[in-house]
Amino acid sequence: MTDTAMTDPVYQTEALLAEDIDAYLVAHQHKTMLRFITCGSVDDGKSTLIGRLLYDSKMIFEDQLAALEADSKRVGTQGGEIDFALLVDGLAAEREQGITIDVAYRFFATEKRKFIVADTPGHEQYTRNMVTGASTTDLAVILIDARKGVLTQTRRHSYLVHLLGVRHLVLAVNKMDLVGYDQQVFDSIVADYTDFARSIGIDSFVPIPISGLAGDNITSRSANTPWFEGPTLLAHLEEIEVDSGADQAQPFRMPVQWVNRPNLDFRGFSGFVASGAIRPGEAVRVLPSGKTSRVARIVSLEGDRDLAVAGESVTLTLADEIDCSRGQVIVAAQSPLEVADQFETTLVWMDEAEMVPGRAYWLKIGAQTVSATVHQPKYEVNVNTQEHLAAKTLDLNAIGVANVTTDREIPFAPYAENRDLGGFILIDKITNQTVAAGMIHFALRRAQNIHWQATDIGRDHHAGMKHQKPAVLWLTGLSGSGKSTIANIVEKKLARMNRHTFLLDGDNVRHGLNKDLGFTEADRIENIRRVGEVAKLMTDAGLIVITAFISPFRSERDMVRGMMQPGEFIEVFIDTPLEVAEARDVKGLYAKARAGQLKNFTGIDSPYEAPENAEIRIDTSRMTPEEAAEVIVERLVP
Incomplete structure (x- = not known):
């Protein structure tokens, strides 16, 4: 490169701009990620809230904004003002009905954090879509219309996010502008929700009075609620601690997703570290076979590493040539998982056709798929009263507790301890549709006490x-x-x-x-x-x-x-x-x-x-x- 080029002002400007972009990309790459979900009853303002977050976070391009303004005038639902819900409600049927049907995922970022938000349906008939959105989130924003208070669907969604292990909850009392920003209305709703939350085991949540349409307490504190001393919604989302450290403190577990064999000189086992940490030289066990070895290398895209922790995807090579395939789990040798073929589970039924006790379904847990039989439910849960109801089957959106038997033993952890190793889906063998989401409670004792008795005269004889x-x-x-x-x-x-x-x-x-x-x-x-x-x-x-x-x-x-x-x-x-x-x-x-x-x-x-x-x-x-x-x-x- 010539000296003239080095001193050229245009070149210097481009170089500085490139440095700024590189610095921005590096900083952006190392931001933490928060996955959260918005849920609540129909027309509580979930889509409007997400649209407002995207708008205030400057995550809308000029052409998108122009289209949004044109669509808002055409639809006319907000009297000529911007209808932020149109940013999220992408299906034609959603716009026609003014409701959310499918789960919509949106990405946005601030200077402090990156976010993936799932906007889920409020209608009861689409509860299964809400379960899909909540299954991978860290935080749930439960919206309540300030005019309506706590509704049946509010309770249903709160029960489900708690059941699915979502650790952090925000109670967003929306449309405060329509009740004159009345503190008594807000306090009454918070008190009602607190009573319900305690009844289902929710210990804490953060209540925030907001207006998704007007922007009150979304990204900046509102002068309309001087009586509220808590954080804005965005500030809370930026500052909440994601509990990744808790996963890293647990014993090491990594379900194998792929056996990596690019050539005869390399055989590795790739997967997502579900919990714990691992270093080269540490002893591991492969389940369900129980074979043991030691970690020879930890390989990633950046090269060999000295440590892998929960939340990372890596490839492990082992010191010994032992059998290990997709679906099996590599664990710390001294802290193995349980292995069983009979479980008590909670099922959320997601199919139009009712559950048929005794029918065989595919059960997919992690990267492993096995055949499983669901037994008659022990009971169905009334999400409003927490009453246990007698049930012979489960219908669409029903939640019940039932035993499940698999055709072979699988390694697992209770869902309360680890989502990745305790959560599963059921798939209809004929239609190939997902019919239920499930959470393992524990292995049945009879599964642990019954063993095959070896005999000398076999079927061949x-x-x-x-x-x-x-x-x-x-x-x-x-x-x-x-x-x-x-x-x-x-x-x-x-x-x-x-x-x-x-x-x-x-x-x-x-x-x-x-x-x-x-x-x-x-x-x-x-x-x-x-x-x-x-x-x-x-x-x-x-x-x-x-x-x-x-x-x-x-x-x-x-x-x-x-x-x-x-x-x-x-x-x-x-x-x-x-x-x-x-x-x-x-x-x-x-x-x-x-x-x-x-x-x-x-x-x-x-x-x-x-x-x-x-x-x-x-x-x-x-x-x-x-x-x-x-x-x-x-x-x-x-």
């Missing part, structure tokens, strides 16, 4: 003595499709071939094993679960099991498939049209169902979910029962 490979022939189809007839012929053919079999028929097992079950959806699921467990024991004994069950739900057939060894479950779809099956009506059941005398009858008032990838499909319009049985036997014994 049993099968070898019978000179056959165990299998489950699972015949499914409508009532009257011919399942039992075909199953009976299949067993006779296999018997002539000296095969060891056992036939489990849907009607027969209801005379004994399942005589206590009815025909509700939950009872049907339990019926199939029990039959599946029996079939599994019989395959362990080396038998070929033939079943004839309507088994109308795919998820339950998949549940039984998951119980068996790979390749042992053979689904046989007896594909008979409803009109054909009803025309046969050997047992007169269709006639009763049509007359309303038989409830929950498959094909009439209860659905049948046909198999999508059955190993064998029997078209009864083209085959006799004898021919169908021959096809099945040939598939089993080529």
Whole structure:
């Protein structure tokens, strides 16, 4: 670079500007981050408050401001003044109705801190959206309309944020301008909320009188509330201490999100440190296997490090070649997590379809996904009175306590101790939709006291003595499709071939094993679960099991498939049209169902979910029962 360039005023100005930008970026990079949520009842002013924060924080570009002013005039909800809610309400339906439907996330920053704020819906029907927004936040701003006071949805949202472990609460009494900034109104609302908060275990909160529209006590102290001596909302958000230190004081835990293997010379385990701290050389344990090793290196984007703490994403390499995969958890060797497969949990149901006790769902906890069964709720919680209500299921937005059983042991921590290791979601196996958010309380004692007893004679020996490979022939189809007839012929053919079999028929097992079950959806699921467990024991004994069950739900057939060894479950779809099956009506059941005398009858008032990838499909319009049985036997014994 020439001397002339070094002394050029334009160059010097650009250089100084570049230095200022670099200095700003460095300072901005090291600011702390606060995630917070605004919640409350409908039309309490949540979106307006966030819009005001963005506006006063100078986080709106000129073109955005021009568009906001134009939209405000067009909508006309604020008499020609700026409608700050339009900054956040992005969906057309939200603007049309003047409400928030989806969760809107916005980023803004001040000189002291960076913020991510979630604006969540106030309508009860969108409570599930609010749960999503609250699950990752540090602070909740509970808004109350000063004209209305504490409402049902205020209590619901307060209960939920407390349940989800949000440690810091602000009670923002909004629209004080509409009650003349009356201190008595504010004090009365704070007193009412204090009584409720104590009843659900909230020990402290910060009350602030505000007006989102006028800007009172948002970013600067308002002359309209001389009686208020507390902080402004923004000042409190900037100064509140985020409890990251508490996480760092706990034992080290890191769920493995990715096994990093770029080449043969490097094998690391990447993840987000959920709690504690770790240094090279320290002993660790991999759960649930229990294998131990020591940390060889801590690798990050900046290079090797001497320390990793809670809240950081790093890659660990271990001194020993031990098995560790995605979903497992690396912990301090001397302070391992609990490992269990049965838990008491709180569930927030988030699906339009009600919870079905006994049905298998996917349970995702951290980076691990396992199959899980939800049992009948112990009780449902009335969020207004805290009363425990008897419940057989959970509907949309209901909150209840229920036991959950997973198909294998998983490492966990109670949600109250660690959100990352105690929080989970449930996913419907058919629709792939998230149906519930859950929080683990503790492992059930029976899960810790029951262990597999090793035996010397195993399933391979049993099968070898019978000179056959165990299998489950699972015949499914409508009532009257011919399942039992075909199953009976299949067993006779296999018997002539000296095969060891056992036939489990849907009607027969209801005379004994399942005589206590009815025909509700939950009872049907339990019926199939029990039959599946029996079939599994019989395959362990080396038998070929033939079943004839309507088994109308795919998820339950998949549940039984998951119980068996790979390749042992053979689904046989007896594909008979409803009109054909009803025309046969050997047992007169269709006639009763049509007359309303038989409830929950498959094909009439209860659905049948046909198999999508059955190993064998029997078209009864083209085959006799004898021919169908021959096809099945040939598939089993080529």
